[in-house]
Amino acid sequence: MYSKNPLSRRNFLILAGAAGAGLAQGCSKSASKPESVRPVEYAGAAIELLERQHGVTRRALAVMSKIKDGINAQTDIQPETVRGAVEIVGSFMIDCHQLMEEKFVFPVFAASPNTSELIAVLRQQHAAAFRLIEILKPLSANFSPKDRENQRKTANMLHLLARMSQAHASWEDTALFPLLHSVVPATSYDRLSSDLQGAETEFLGQNGFDETLQTIARYENSLGIGNLASFTPQPEDLS
Numbered sequence: 001m002y003s004k005n006p007l008s009r010r011n012f013l014i015l016a017g018a019a020g021a022g023l024a025q026g027c028s029k030s031a032s033k034p035e036s037v038r039p040v041e042y043a044g045a046a047i048e049l050l051e052r053q054h055g056v057t058r059r060a061l062a063v064m065s066k067i068k069d070g071i072n073a074q075t076d077i078q079p080e081t082v083r084g085a086v087e088i089v090g091s092f093m094i095d096c097h098q099l100m101e102e103k104f105v106f107p108v109f110a111a112s113p114n115t116s117e118l119i120a121v122l123r124q125q126h127a128a129a130f131r132l133i134e135i136l137k138p139l140s141a142n143f144s145p146k147d148r149e150n151q152r153k154t155a156n157m158l159h160l161l162a163r164m165s166q167a168h169a170s171w172e173d174t175a176l177f178p179l180l181h182s183v184v185p186a187t188s189y190d191r192l193s194s195d196l197q198g199a200e201t202e203f204l205g206q207n208g209f210d211e212t213l214q215t216i217a218r219y220e221n222s223l224g225i226g227n228l229a230s231f232t233p234q235p236e237d238l239s
């Protein structure tokens, strides 16, 4: 599902670069893009699309947190679940979502001094998330119930990534995305929305978003957090 076709990721980068540059220049309607990379369908507005990606990201991070808790409690965590969680966060959150933000969203705030400090922190955290995933890839590939040192490091890196990324997404949802309407003209906002939808489809594939959710749901189920009701406090918890 993720970057199965290297050409798909390459096209995504081309698309992201072209559209991001256009928006950073004020989304001139005269800016032309090759027809081959023009988004074919617009199914939602920019902020809703980004927040929906954050919803998927938060569910994947919840899987990471559950794995970390399981490791710390020395319960039986399947190695394939650890590898899968690292892969899906790396592919969806970093290679897709964060790349889209850096190419399409952050540049439109370039002329807005009020957000420069926030954008700088967000960029630093994108880089930190990338670094954490790079550390987690070999750890998860060699994850073993018998290797306590690997488990300790894996749990620590999962904790650092989940804690930062949960806060990161919350700040973007509340302190950055609501400002998009004030820095992007209405006509350019429609273009931004269309470009984001096109980039998501280009990277994930036509049904990639739903497939991503289904994959995360499998990990949720394997860890006992696949039912929303399981998060509701029970009466005995409240006494």
Ligand SMILES: [Fe+2]
Pocket (backbone or CB within 6 Å): 098, 101, 122, 126, 168, 172
């Ligand atoms: Fe971000």
Ligand SMILES: [Fe+2]
Pocket (backbone or CB within 6 Å): 054, 097, 098, 101, 168, 169, 172
């Ligand atoms: Fe984000």
